[in-house]
Amino acid sequence: MCPRCREPLIVMEFQGVEVDHCLDCRGTWFDAGEVEFLAETAGVEPGKIESAIHASGQQTGELKCPRCRRRMQVLKVGQQPAVEVDRCPAGEGLWLDAGELAAVVKTFGGTQDAALAEFFGDLFKHELSDATEDA
Ligand SMILES: [Zn+2]
Ligand SMILES: [Zn+2]
Structure with missing residues (x-):
């Protein structure tokens, strides 16, 4: 389920990476390492995001993890902005x-990355997978 709207997430695939996407708020769940992988395909230096995540302050937020249902931590990664x-x-x-x-x-x-921007900027244009998460 979407942590924001509680709607079922749909499974979508981009460059071999499966992500769970909410059609309502258009937020996306990435399993561990997938954000880093996709960012690296767009030219981000390997390890940069991971170390920023480790270095960032953590604060318990309002949203619950769609996997384990525990409240997620809000991280502020990177600078400017x-x-x-x-x-x-x-x-x-x-x-x-x-x-x-x-x-x-x-x-x-x-x-x-044009393909990345298009995919995550406007997922509606892409064919949707039939697979639905059990939420
Ligand atoms: Zn949503
Ligand atoms: Zn979790």
Whole structure:
């Protein structure tokens, strides 16, 4: 279920990475390592995001992890400007609101990857997978 709207998430695939996406708020759940992988395909230096996540202050937020249902931690990663992302307290993955992946890529010096921007900027244009998470 979507941590924001509690709607079922749909499974979508991009460059071999499966993500869970909410059609309502257009937020996306990434399993551990997937944000880093996708950002690296857009030119972000390997390890940069991971170390920023480790270095960032943590604060318990309002949203619950779609996997373990525990309240996620709000992390502020990067600078100028920092991007707020929600992370599972057990490290299972990250929840990014609409447009936040592009913001993360930009903050960490990645180049604008057209395919990535298109996919995560406007998922409605893409064919949707039939698979639905059991929420
Ligand atoms: Zn939602
Ligand atoms: Zn979790």
